[in-house]
Amino acid sequence: MTVILDVNGLAKTYTGHGRSVEAVRDLTFQIRKGELVCIVGPSGAGKTTLLRCISGLLDTSGGRISLDGTAVTGPPAGMAVVFQEYGRSLFPWLTVRQNIELPLKEKGLGRSERAAKIDAALEAVGLRDSADAHPWQLSGGMQQRVAIARAVAYEPSVLLMDEPFAAVDAQTRADLEDLVRRLWHQLGVTVLFVTHDIDESVYLGQRVLVLSNRPTVILEDVPVDLPDERDQLGTRSSAAFTEIRTHVYELVQKAKQGHRPGGR
Numbered sequence: 454m455t456v457i458l459d460v461n462g463l464a465k466t467y468t469g470h471g472r473s474v475e476a477v478r479d480l481t482f483q484i485r486k487g488e489l490v491c492i493v494g495p496s497g498a499g500k501t502t503l504l505r506c507i508s509g510l511l512d513t514s515g516g517r518i519s520l521d522g523t524a525v526t527g528p529p530a531g532m533a534v535v536f537q538e539y540g541r542s543l544f545p546w547l548t549v550r551q552n553i554e555l556p557l558k559e560k561g562l563g564r565s566e567r568a569a570k571i572d573a574a575l576e577a578v579g580l581r582d583s584a585d586a587h588p589w590q591l592s593g594g595m596q597q598r599v600a601i602a603r604a605v606a607y608e609p610s611v612l613l614m615d616e617p618f619a620a621v622d623a624q625t626r627a628d629l630e631d632l633v634r635r636l637w638h639q640l641g642v643t644v645l646f647v648t649h650d651i652d653e654s655v656y657l658g659q660r661v662l663v664l665s666n667r668p669t670v671i672l673e674d675v676p677v678d679l680p681d682e683r684d685q686l687g688t689r690s691s692a693a694f695t696e697i698r699t700h701v702y703e704l705v706q707k708a709k710q711g712h713r714p715g716g717r
């Protein structure tokens with residue numbers, strides 16, 4: 454399968470105010486077209502830094518990132534990002550429909566094409582009846598579904614998600630996880646999903662990249678050999694799931710204790 458996202462020797466050191474923080478060191482991995490890959494790691498490991506570099510929002514200090522063969526030097530056209538803070542990512546003065554429409558306008562799509570994509574995205578996330586509401590009239594989980602609809606309507610080649618469900622309740626979170634898997638199946642989009650929740654990473658992903666503590670490198674690339682059909686009760690209570698989650702849990706514990714691969 455074609456590599457769509459190539460991160461090679463990525464490094465990022467923050468400098469300023471008389472101090473320097475080496476957040477990411479020599480990070481290398483590839484994501485193939487249509488994959489769903491999760492990233493977990495200890496708090497402060499550099500997960501958000503990594504995603505901000507990939508999305509072109511942050512300058513790197515070394516290495517190369519390319520999307521579809523083109524070097525990322527600023528926000529790439531084919532990428533969409535869903536952040537944790539749905540409240541801050543939607544414009545409160547615009548309706549749900551207008552929020553989803555904005556990036557489609559920037560993409561230069563005509564009115565009828567925009568309308569069709571908005572309707573399909575709202576249908577996919579189950580929010581057809583809320584098209585004309587404003588974000589602040591919706592629950593947190595619904596607002597995050599709007600953010601997801603906006604991202605998928607844009608039809609990105611890669612969808613980045615940075616702890617998107619950290620601020621919603623457990624039941625909504627489970628529903629949103631299933632929504633991501635369903636959309637991923639339906640749309641064939643490539644997804645890179647960052648979470649601090651080990652169970653979530655195993656439930657969602659085809660692979661889990663476990664990060665070391667700072668300065669970040671990949672500790673292990675863990676394949677998730679679970680059936681493609683997943684459900685919250687059956688999958689999570691299966692022996693195979695438990696085995697993988699235990700392995701990832703132990704890796705994250707090792708990462709916290711400062712374990713690094715090959716002395717890097």
Ligand SMILES: Nc1ncnc2c1ncn2[C@@H]1O[C@H](COP(=O)(O)OP(=O)(O)OP(=O)(O)O)[C@@H](O)[C@H]1O
Nearest residue numbers: 467474476495496497498499500501502503649667
């Ligand atoms: N703007 C900045 N200036 C200086 N240091 C920063 C900046 N942003 C992040 N850092 C540092 O870089 C390291 C990685 O931060 P980052 O937010 O990427 O980690 P994270 O894995 O996303 O953390 P968490 O899981 O807690 O959200 C931390 O030590 C953090 O203090």
